[in-house]
Amino acid sequence: MNNQATGELNHFFKTYIPPIEDYLRSYMKNIRRYPEVIYDAMEHSLFAGGKRIRPLLCLAGYLLFDNSWKKALPVASAVELIHTYSLIHDDLPAMDDDRLRRGKPTLHCAFNEHTAILAGDAMLNLAFELLSSPDTGKHISPATQVEIIHSISTASGAQGMIRGQVVDITTERESQPVDKEILEFIHHYKTGQLITTSLLNGARLTEKPTEEEYTALKEYARHLGLLFQVVDDLLDVTGTEKEMGKNTHKDSEKMIYPRLIGIEETRKLAQRLKRQAQEALRIFGDKGRILHLLCDFVERRTY
Ligand code: IPE
Numbered sequence: 001m002n003n004q005a006t007g008e009l010n011h012f013f014k015t016y017i018p019p020i021e022d023y024l025r026s027y028m029k030n031i032r033r034y035p036e037v038i039y040d041a042m043e044h045s046l047f048a049g050g051k052r053i054r055p056l057l058c059l060a061g062y063l064l065f066d067n068s069w070k071k072a073l074p075v076a077s078a079v080e081l082i083h084t085y086s087l088i089h090d091d092l093p094a095m096d097d098d099r100l101r102r103g104k105p106t107l108h109c110a111f112n113e114h115t116a117i118l119a120g121d122a123m124l125n126l127a128f129e130l131l132s133s134p135d136t137g138k139h140i141s142p143a144t145q146v147e148i149i150h151s152i153s154t155a156s157g158a159q160g161m162i163r164g165q166v167v168d169i170t171t172e173r174e175s176q177p178v179d180k181e182i183l184e185f186i187h188h189y190k191t192g193q194l195i196t197t198s199l200l201n202g203a204r205l206t207e208k209p210t211e212e213e214y215t216a217l218k219e220y221a222r223h224l225g226l227l228f229q230v231v232d233d234l235l236d237v238t239g240t241e242k243e244m245g246k247n248t249h250k251d252s253e254k255m256i257y258p259r260l261i262g263i264e265e266t267r268k269l270a271q272r273l274k275r276q277a278q279e280a281l282r283i284f285g286d287k288g289r290i291l292h293l294l295c296d297f298v299e300r301r302t303y
Pocket residue numbers: 049050051052053083102190191228229232303
């Protein structure tokens with residue numbers, strides 16, 4: 001990435017991350033009541049400093065078709081809530097059993113296991129409270145709002161993210177052999193589905209995309225989602241805990257890309273996925289610039 005591209009991306013992050021965090025903060029403040037420990041727990045994980053890639057993709061999807069991006073903040077916040085809940089549960093002793101997340105102790109370590117389970121449950125429900133709220137529905141037809149809720153719930157559930165999590169954890173626990181096809185399946189579902197639904201529903205909120213444009217966005221997101229998890233696997237081997245803010249060298253029990261095909265091949269795969277994602281953006285011309293740059297960011301990220 002040259003200096004200009006880095007500058008554009010930093011400008012994108014600086015412009016859109018604070019409004020996402022402000023929206024989440026003020027929403028959390030408004031709903032806080034007895035017993036406050038559950039809000040303290042949710043906020044411990046939510047405001048620990050994630051990259052906010054999914055809400056940013058939601059806003060980027062919106063911006064492809066319409067400039068009034070603030071209308072997308074409730075949906076962007078909802079996908080970040082779902083993502084954060086998935087991390088809290090992913091880190092539990094019964095799952096990946098991790099102690100560090102977003103540079104802070106994982107929620108079950110900072111609080112306790114029952115609070116971490118309940119905070120995750122609460123955040124998932126909070127996401128759908130937000131998606132079905134009048135704030136989300138203000139500028140769209142009821143049919144579009146229901147479509148968004150349906151799409152995000154499908155992508156997050158047993159047909160989506162959970163599908164990948166189940167195969168990820170059962171293959172590990174039962175020491176089942178994992179080949180390229182199964183690993184791609186795991187990654188496509190556990191990580192790709194939420195990434196895809198974040199982008200598509202940002203676009204859907206404008207009620208403007210054509211079928212051809214949805215198809216292009218799905219093609220883009222499929223490759224970006226896989227790229228994101230391939231790089232996560234790579235960083236598990238090559239990254240540092242300090243920079244990543246989470247435990248690395250953790251996935252020794254689990255099949256990950258560097259173990260399956262080696263570090264060099266994993267890097268090549270990441271480059272190929274990045275190019276495929278970027279090619280899918282062709283029909284958007286210059287408007288696809290930020291989505292194009294986000295692929296560069298994801299491929300080169302070190303955290
Ligand atoms: C980590 O996601 C879990 C995966 C799906 C790979 P991120 O790398 O987006 O984590 P945060 O949100 O920045 O903490």
